[in-house]
Amino acid sequence: xxxxxxxxxLEASYGDLTVLRGISFEVEQGGVxxxxxxxxxxxxxxxxxxxxxxxxxxxxxxxxxxxDRLSTEAIxxxxxxxxxxxxxxxxxxxxxxNLQLGAMTRPMGKDISADIERCYHFFPRLKERRTQQAGxxxxxxxxxxxxxxxxxxxxxxxxxxxxxFGLAPMITKQIFDILADVKKEAGVSMLVVEQNASLxxxxxxxxxxxxxxxxxMAGEAQTIxxxxxxRAAYLGY
Amino acid sequence: MExxxxxxxxxxxxxxxxxxxxxxxxxxYQAIHHLxxxxxxxxxxxxxxxxxxxxxxxxxxxxxxxxxxxxxxxGFAIERIVFKPxxxxxxxxxxxxxxxxxxxxxxxxxxxxxxxxxxxxSPFGDGPLWEGAMIGKxxxxxxGVTLIVLLLLWGFFTFTRVGLAMxxxxxxxxxxxxxxxxxxxMTALGWGMASAIGAVAGMLIAPVVFLEPNMMLSIxxxxxxxxxxxxxxxxLGAVIGGFIVxxxxxxxxxxxxxxxxxxxxxxxxxLIVAVLLVKPAGLLGRRVVQRV
Numbered sequence: 001x002x003x004x005x006x007x008x009x010l011e012a013s014y015g016d017l018t019v020l021r022g023i024s025f026e027v028e029q030g031g032v033x034x035x036x037x038x039x040x041x042x043x044x045x046x047x048x049x050x051x052x053x054x055x056x057x058x059x060x061x062x063x064x065x066x067x068d069r070l071s072t073e074a075i076x077x078x079x080x081x082x083x084x085x086x087x088x089x090x091x092x093x094x095x096x097x098n099l100q101l102g103a104m105t106r107p108m109g110k111d112i113s114a115d116i117e118r119c120y121h122f123f124p125r126l127k128e129r130r131t132q133q134a135g136x137x138x139x140x141x142x143x144x145x146x147x148x149x150x151x152x153x154x155x156x157x158x159x160x161x162x163x164x165f166g167l168a169p170m171i172t173k174q175i176f177d178i179l180a181d182v183k184k185e186a187g188v189s190m191l192v193v194e195q196n197a198s199l200x201x202x203x204x205x206x207x208x209x210x211x212x213x214x215x216x217m218a219g220e221a222q223t224i225x226x227x228x229x230x231r232a233a234y235l236g237y
Numbered sequence: 238m239e240x241x242x243x244x245x246x247x248x249x250x251x252x253x254x255x256x257x258x259x260x261x262x263x264x265x266y267q268a269i270h271h272l273x274x275x276x277x278x279x280x281x282x283x284x285x286x287x288x289x290x291x292x293x294x295x296x297x298x299x300x301x302x303x304x305x306x307x308x309x310x311x312g313f314a315i316e317r318i319v320f321k322p323x324x325x326x327x328x329x330x331x332x333x334x335x336x337x338x339x340x341x342x343x344x345x346x347x348x349x350x351x352x353x354x355x356x357x358x359s360p361f362g363d364g365p366l367w368e369g370a371m372i373g374k375x376x377x378x379x380x381g382v383t384l385i386v387l388l389l390l391w392g393f394f395t396f397t398r399v400g401l402a403m404x405x406x407x408x409x410x411x412x413x414x415x416x417x418x419x420x421x422x423m424t425a426l427g428w429g430m431a432s433a434i435g436a437v438a439g440m441l442i443a444p445v446v447f448l449e450p451n452m453m454l455s456i457x458x459x460x461x462x463x464x465x466x467x468x469x470x471x472x473l474g475a476v477i478g479g480f481i482v483x484x485x486x487x488x489x490x491x492x493x494x495x496x497x498x499x500x501x502x503x504x505x506x507x508l509i510v511a512v513l514l515v516k517p518a519g520l521l522g523r524r525v526v527q528r529v
Contacts, residue, residue: 051415076417088412090405101405105417108398149416 002064004029004157004189005050010058012042012049019045021213022058027157027206032183032190034204034221036197036234042213043193044085047159050191051075051082062157077105081150085161087142089149091135095126098134098145102152112152119148122178140171147175151182158182160192164199172196176203197234201225209234243371244487250376252483254445257383257438258453258460259467259475260390261431266469267407268427269320271331272461275338277453279315280435282342283308284443284452285350287436288357297360304440305433312432316425324421346450357443379441383476386437390472403427455502459486462505466512468522477520482508 003026012020019042027033035043049056052072060068067075076082081102090098099119103112120127123144129137134145143163150158163179164172180203182188194200201207207224209217217224224230261280265273273279287304291297315338323330361378365371394400406413406423413420438460439453446452459482467478486504489496496504512519 053411053414072414073417073419076415082415084412084415088409088415090408090412092408093401093404097401097404100401101413101416101418104398104402104405153416 002029003027004063005191006059006061007046007050008059008061010046010049010056010060012045012054012056014054019213020049020056023210023213023215025208025215025218027189027191030183030187030189031205032192032203033206033208034192034194034200035208035210036194036200036224036230037210039195040212041210043210044161046210047082047084047161047191047193050159051080076153079153079156080159081153081155081157082159083146083150083161083163085165087146089134089137089142089145092133094131095134095137095145096130098149099126099152102149103154105153115152115154119151122151122181123148140167140175143167143171143175144178147178147182151186151188155188157189157191160190162193162195164194164196172199179203197230198225240491241488244491245484246371248484248487249380249480250372250483251487252463252480253376253379253383254438254442254456254479255459255463255482256476256479257379257386257434257441258456259463259479260383260386260472261434261438262457262460262464263467263469263472263475264390264427264434265431266464268403268424268431269331270407271328271335273431274332274335274457275342276431276435277457277460278339278342278346279308279312279432280439280442281448281450281453282346283311283432283436284357284439284448285346287440288355288443288448289350291358297358301360301440304436308436309429309433311429312435313425313429315432316428320428321421321425343450350450352450354447354449357440357448359444375444382437382441383479386434387472387476390434394472399426455505458502459483459505462508464519465509466519468519471519471521474519474521 005027007026008024009022010020010024011022023046025033035046037043045054048054050060052070052075056068058068059066062078062080067078090101096116099116100112103115106112125141126144126148129141134142137145163175176199179190183190183203192200192204201221201224204221207219207221208215209224209230217230258277261276262272265276283304286307287300290300290303319334359375361374364374366374366377394404402418403423403426406418406420410420442456443452460479463479463482464475466481467474467476482505485508486501489504490501
C-alpha cells in the first residue's frame with residue numbers, strides 16, 4: 001500500500017535561518033510515525049511546513065496528491081488535523097464550541113453531535129466541563145480538548161506536536177493510551193513529534209531521528225529503540 | 238423630580254444613537270482588534286446614499302434594507318481591496334489607512350452632495366410617542382431598532398456556524414485556520430457587518446442631527462465611549478454602555494453647572510479614561526482567563 005503521507009526533500013527557513021535541510025520520510029496508511037529529536041532540531045517546523053503554515057520547498061504528497069502548494073485551510077479540508085504545540089484551544093469559547101469548530105469543514109448534520117458524544121466517550125473529563133471556557137481547563141484537559149477537536153474533523157492523518165508538553169507523567173500516559181485507542185478504533189494515521197522518546201516509540205511503528213534539520217536515522221520503532229546510541233542520547237538508560 | 242426623570246428619558250433617547258454606533262464599533266473590534274476611526278464616516282456616507290435614494294422617490298422601507306445591503310458589500314470590499322494586502326503589516330499602517338478612509342469618505346461626501354445640511358425624514362414619524370409622552374416616536378423607534386439589531390447579532394453569533402467561525406477566528410486565528418476556517422474571509426465579513434450596522438445607525442441618527450459630512454464626528458466619540466464602557470468584546474455591553482453614556486451626558490449637562498451644553502463632549506473622553514483605569518474589560522467584556 002502506498003503511504004498516506006510522503007515527504008521528499010522538505011526545506012524550510014525562518015528568514016536567513018535554515019531550519020530544515022531537505023528531509024524525507026513517510027507515514028504509512030493507518031500507521032504511526034514519530035519524529036524524535038532535541039529542542040530546535042526542526043520537529044515543530046516540519047509539522048508546520050506540512051500544514052502550510054510556513055513557506056516550504058520540497059514535495060509533500062498526501063494520499064497521492066501534492067499538497068505543498070495548498071493553503072492551510074485547503075489542506076485541513078483534505079483530512080489532515082494538526083494538534084499544535086501549546087494546544088491552541090479557543091480559550092474564551094466553551095469546550096463544546098471548541099469541538100463543534102473541529103467539524104467546521106464537514107457538512108452540518110446529526111453525525112456531528114454523535115461525534116461529540118464519541119469524543120466525550122474517549123475523554124469523559126471533557127463532558128463534565130462541556131460548558132466551561134476552554135481557557136479555564138487544566139493543561140492536561142486542554143491537551144485532551146485539542147486532540148478531541150482534531151478528531152472532530154474525522155481526519156485520516158493527525159499531526160501531533162509534543163502531546164506530552166508540560167504535563168504530569170500520569171496524564172501523559174493517559175493521553176498516549178487514548179491515542180493508541182484512536183489508532184486502533186478509528187484507523188487514523190499519525191505523525192507524532194516528541195521529546196519524550198520512550199513514550200513516542202511505544203505507540204509508533206516507524207521512527208525518524210532528526211538533528212539540526214536533517215534525518216540522521218530512520219527505521220522500525222523497535223530497531224530504533226534498541227539502538228545503543230539512541231538509547232544513550234534520548235532514552236537515558 | 239420631574240426634571241430628573243425627563244432628563245433620564247431624554248438621555249436614553251440619545252443613548253440609543255450611541256448604542257447603535259457602539260454596536261458597530263464592537264463588531265469591527267471583534268473582527269480586527271482595532272477601532273476603526275473611519276467607522277463614523279462610512280456610516281455617514283451610507284446615510285447619504287439613503288438620502289439620495291429617497292430623493293429619487295424610492296419608499297423608505299425599500300431604501301432601508303437596500304442601503305444596509307450596499308453598505309455590507311462596501312465594507313466587505315474595503316477589507317478585500319485595502320486591508321487584505323497589508324494583512325501582516327504593523328498596526329501603524331492600519332491606522333494610517335483608517336485616517337485616509339476617514340478623509341476620503343468625508344471629502345467625497347462633500348464633493349458629491351456638498352456641505353449644506355439636509356433633512357432626512359424619520360420612518361417612525363414626528364411628535365411624541367403619545368399625547369404628553371416624554372419620548373418621541375422617532376426615539377422610541379430608534380431604541381426598538383437598536384434592540385432588534387442586538388437580538389439578531391446575538392442569534393447570529395450564538396446559533397449559526399458562521400457566527401461561531403467568526404468568534405473562533407477572533408480568539409485564535411492560527412487555530413481557526415487549522416480547523417479549516419478561512420480567517421481573512423471572516424475578517425471581511427466582520428467589516429461588512431460593521432459597515433451595515435453603521436448604516437443603520439446613520440439612517441436613524443440623521444433625522445435627529447441633520448445630514449452633513451461631519452455629522453458623525455462627535456457621535457462616534459460617544460459610541461467609542463459606550464463600547465469601551467460596556468466592554469469591547471460584548472455587543473450587549475456596547476448597547477448598555479451606549480445608553481449609560483447618553484444618560485450620564487444629559488444628567489451632567491443639567492445638574493453640574495460648569496459643564497452645561499458646551500463641555501458635554503469631554504464627558505465621553507472622561508468616561509473612556511475612567512473605565513480604562515478602573516475596569517479595562519468594561520462592564521460586560523470578557524476577561525481572558527487562562528490557566529497554564
